[in-house]
Amino acid sequence: DAGITQSPRHKVTETGTPVTLRCHQTENHRYMYWYRQDPGHGLRLIHYSYGVKDTDKGEVSDGYSVSRSKTEDFLLTLESATSSQTSVYFCAIGWASGSSYEQYFGPGTRLTVT
Amino acid sequence: DQQVKQNSPSLSVQEGRISILNCDYTNSMFDYFLWYKKYPAEGPTFLISISSIKDKNEDGRFTVFLNKSAKHLSLHIVPSQPGDSAVYFCAASASGTYKYIFGTGTRLKVLA
Numbered sequence: 001d002a003g004i005t006q007s008p009r010h011k012v013t014e015t016g017t018p019v020t021l022r023c024h025q026t027e028n029h030r031y032m033y034w035y036r037q038d039p040g041h042g043l044r045l046i047h048y049s050y051g052v053k054d055t056d057k058g059e060v061s062d063g064y065s066v067s068r069s070k071t072e073d074f075l076l077t078l079e080s081a082t083s084s085q086t087s088v089y090f091c092a093i094g095w096a097s098g099s100s101y102e103q104y105f106g107p108g109t110r111l112t113v114t
Numbered sequence: 115d116q117q118v119k120q121n122s123p124s125l126s127v128q129e130g131r132i133s134i135l136n137c138d139y140t141n142s143m144f145d146y147f148l149w150y151k152k153y154p155a156e157g158p159t160f161l162i163s164i165s166s167i168k169d170k171n172e173d174g175r176f177t178v179f180l181n182k183s184a185k186h187l188s189l190h191i192v193p194s195q196p197g198d199s200a201v202y203f204c205a206a207s208a209s210g211t212y213k214y215i216f217g218t219g220t221r222l223k224v225l226a
Contacts, residue, residue: 031212033213042216042217043158048213096212101207107157108155
């Protein structure tokens with residue numbers, strides 16, 4: 001257990017409404033990530049963070065924003081949800097270990113935009 | 115442009131036989147690779163990794179092979195078990211970037 005929780009685990013929302021997903025870690029690791037998983041696309045990086053208030057865009061960042069005001073929390077916000085954002089969202093934490101770099105995932109949030 | 119490719123969406127193998135999952139990459143800067151296993155309704159779980167300074171890494175029934183010149187890696191599972199049935203993702207990273215690019219996954223089904 002890598003000490004990652006995501007909330008909510010399931011959410012149904014309407015098009016145009018704002019949605020915030022939360023990722024919480026108990027491990028105090030520097031790097032945190034948000035991915036989405038869609039059939040035929042695998043896992044695609046949305047945004048990531050390399051420290052408090054330090055974030056950067058991933059492959060599919062349009063329509064999403066993130067914030068990290070504390071080491072343990074990384075929030076993903078959909079300002080105005082669209083049906084194309086229906087997906088399963090995974091948070092991950094990462095750390096360097098010697099010459100290697102490891103990444104562990106949370107349990108996921110299933111978001112449906114109607 | 116897909117930098118990490120898993121060209122086989124699915125694979126079926128008999129229990130006890132070898133499963134071979136393949137992954138190709140295009141970015142020569144990638145120097146660290148991971149394999150994940152994912153069951154339905156769960157997050158991906160880390161399986162095994164390999165650095166570009168090696169061409170093989172083994173952990174129990176799982177072995178990853180890396181062919182840098184071909185930009186190809188493979189995961190071997192021997193012997194395959196029904197509990198290995200899952201989606202497998204490979205991921206690649208370049209030193210200092212601290213982010214991974216994932217393939218689209220291969221669904222493995224191990225038949226009893």
